[in-house]
Amino acid sequence: MIEVKGLKKAFGQNQVLKGVGFHVNEGDVMTLLGVSxxxxxxxxxxLNYLESPDEGVIRIDDRTVDAQKITKKExxxxxxxxxxxxxxxxxxxxxxxxxxxxxxxxxGGKIPKPDAEDIARDLLEKVGLSAKLExxxxxxxxxxxxxxxxxRALALCPKVILFDEPTSALDPEVIGEILDxxxxxxxxxxxxxxxxxEMEFAFSVSxxxxxxxxxxxxxxxxxxxxxxxxxxxRTKSFLARSxxxxxxxxxx
Amino acid sequence: MSTVFDFDFFIECLKSGAARxxxxxxxxxxxxxxxxxxxLIIALIRVFRVPVLSPIFRWLVTILKGVPVILMLLVFYVLxxxxxxxxxxxxxxxxxxxxxxxxxxxxxxxxxxSSIGLSESFRGALASVxxxxxxxxxxxxxxxxxxxxxxxxxxxxxxxxxxxxxxIIGMIKAGALAAMISVVDIMNxxxxxxxxxxxxxxxxxxxxLIYWVVCxxxxxxxxxxxxxxxSKVREVA
Ligand SMILES: Nc1ncnc2c1ncn2[C@@H]1O[C@H](COP(=O)(O)OP(=O)(O)O)[C@@H](O)[C@H]1O
Ligand SMILES: [Mg+2]
Numbered sequence: 265m266i267e268v269k270g271l272k273k274a275f276g277q278n279q280v281l282k283g284v285g286f287h288v289n290e291g292d293v294m295t296l297l298g299v300s301x302x303x304x305x306x307x308x309x310x311l312n313y314l315e316s317p318d319e320g321v322i323r324i325d326d327r328t329v330d331a332q333k334i335t336k337k338e339x340x341x342x343x344x345x346x347x348x349x350x351x352x353x354x355x356x357x358x359x360x361x362x363x364x365x366x367x368x369x370x371x372g373g374k375i376p377k378p379d380a381e382d383i384a385r386d387l388l389e390k391v392g393l394s395a396k397l398e399x400x401x402x403x404x405x406x407x408x409x410x411x412x413x414x415x416r417a418l419a420l421c422p423k424v425i426l427f428d429e430p431t432s433a434l435d436p437e438v439i440g441e442i443l444d445x446x447x448x449x450x451x452x453x454x455x456x457x458x459x460x461x462e463m464e465f466a467f468s469v470s471x472x473x474x475x476x477x478x479x480x481x482x483x484x485x486x487x488x489x490x491x492x493x494x495x496x497x498r499t500k501s502f503l504a505r506s507x508x509x510x511x512x513x514x515x516x
Numbered sequence: 517m518s519t520v521f522d523f524d525f526f527i528e529c530l531k532s533g534a535a536r537x538x539x540x541x542x543x544x545x546x547x548x549x550x551x552x553x554x555x556l557i558i559a560l561i562r563v564f565r566v567p568v569l570s571p572i573f574r575w576l577v578t579i580l581k582g583v584p585v586i587l588m589l590l591v592f593y594v595l596x597x598x599x600x601x602x603x604x605x606x607x608x609x610x611x612x613x614x615x616x617x618x619x620x621x622x623x624x625x626x627x628x629x630s631s632i633g634l635s636e637s638f639r640g641a642l643a644s645v646x647x648x649x650x651x652x653x654x655x656x657x658x659x660x661x662x663x664x665x666x667x668x669x670x671x672x673x674x675x676x677x678x679x680x681x682x683x684i685i686g687m688i689k690a691g692a693l694a695a696m697i698s699v700v701d702i703m704n705x706x707x708x709x710x711x712x713x714x715x716x717x718x719x720x721x722x723x724x725l726i727y728w729v730v731c732x733x734x735x736x737x738x739x740x741x742x743x744x745x746x747s748k749v750r751e752v753a
Contacts, residue, residue: 368656
């Protein structure tokens with residue numbers, strides 16, 4: 265359902281993505297692993313054109329774009345296949361929780377306001393925020409903000425939700441709650457691409473793991489193949505330095 | 517000229533000047549209004565580095581920022597005096613410079629200055645909105661225009677409000693300079709009776725008092741607006 269071919273992106277002299285390709289099937293949960301600076305953020309930001317790749321072809325659902333001849337209209341159409349959850353939440357600071365969720369639905373999705381509000385209330389309840397619909401971001405804790413961030417992405421019913429380190433900015437004690445919400449979303453069958461440093465979470469939530477290093481995909485496969493059976497030196501040394509400790513219950 | 521300060525005459529000047537308060541108010545309001553519109557446009561052009569236009573405005577802003585208000589007024593006045601009749605004739609309109617309301621010249625000159633000044637303030641306010649707000653807006657399918665209208669400008673505007681309020685006060689005061697191009701404002705209004713018998717002290721004192729009352733009142737009103745927006749600034753800080 266998602267296919268990426270030959271994706272290249274440089275910032276000035278810094279070639280960040282060196283021809284990346286992968287594919288994701290409908291309902292897949294793909295986690296993207298790699299050290300800081302390896303190009304994970306750049307890669308998923310290219311998928312919804314928050315970053316414009318220099319070269320490459322991206323197909324999401326029935327929409328295919330070629331980076332070298334993409335139009336503004338195609339960018340909007342490609343974005344309409346995706347939604348994103350940000351590391352720093354990036355809620356609209358001038359809007360309350362409910363409006364944060366409805367804004368995209370009303371303006372981008374052209375859904376009538378009352379319907380959008382129903383959708384938003386429903387989703388905010390699912391993420392446990394019914395009591396804070398009117399709260400502005402500055403009145404919410406990090407964990408609460410990220411719940412809104414997840415609801416905002418879910419509301420759009422995109423073909424794929426992109427998560428960029430959704431728990432990296434959170435206090436340790438709330439990370440688990442947010443990961444549980446993401447797991448619940450995954451179980452509901454939504455296609456997702458997740459950048460994360462939470463190795464156990466990655467192992468248990470995804471059915472596909474991609475390991476990226478210095479702008480290249482080093483290895484991809486099932487969590488078992490990458491975490492437990494990898495023969496690649498770079499993967500093995502990355503995992504050895506990560507907080508991943510193999511817990512038998514995950515794979516039994 | 518028996519007394520040093522003729523109080524009855526002072527009251528007369530006061531009345532004559534106060535009758536012109538609306539002139540200062542509409543000159544200031546119009547100048548700030550146009551300044552806001554063009555200032556925002558210039559700020560957006562510069563923040564988004566629109567090719568060709570952005571460098572042009574950068575130069576214009578740098579040059580015009582240093583021009584004193586009085587000079588700007590005189591330049592526009594002289595330009596209008598030289599060319600207004602020619603232009604009207606060209607279009608076959610029966611309207612001469614003599615008939616032209618000089619307040620319009622003041623509004624144009626002051627609008628240019630406030631556009632320049634406010635563009636700098638708006639530019640700073642727009643730049644203070646974090647890049648993540650654009651990313652988030654685009655990620656929920658907003659277009660660039662929608663992102664600006666519904667997310668970016670509402671966050672930037674409260675930051676620019678204090679400068680905006682200062683500009684409104686400044687434009688009221690600049691109205692006194694418009695008197696130089698024969699706009700009959702508070703100042704010229706207060707001096708009308710004085711011109712007849714050369715009792716200028718009463719005239720100027722009356723003008724000063726009126727200015728003081730108008731500015732103090734306005735400052736009170738604007739303070740309320742500033743307070744309201746200050747709480748908005750905290751939200752986005
Ligand atoms: N907007 C940008 N401008 C310049 N360089 C950037 C930009 N974004 C990322 N980079 C560079 O690209 C490289 C990869 O960054 P990133 O994709 O954020 O990696 P990761 O998410 O894996 O930590 C880094 O060297 C970073 O400095
Ligand atoms: Mg990153």
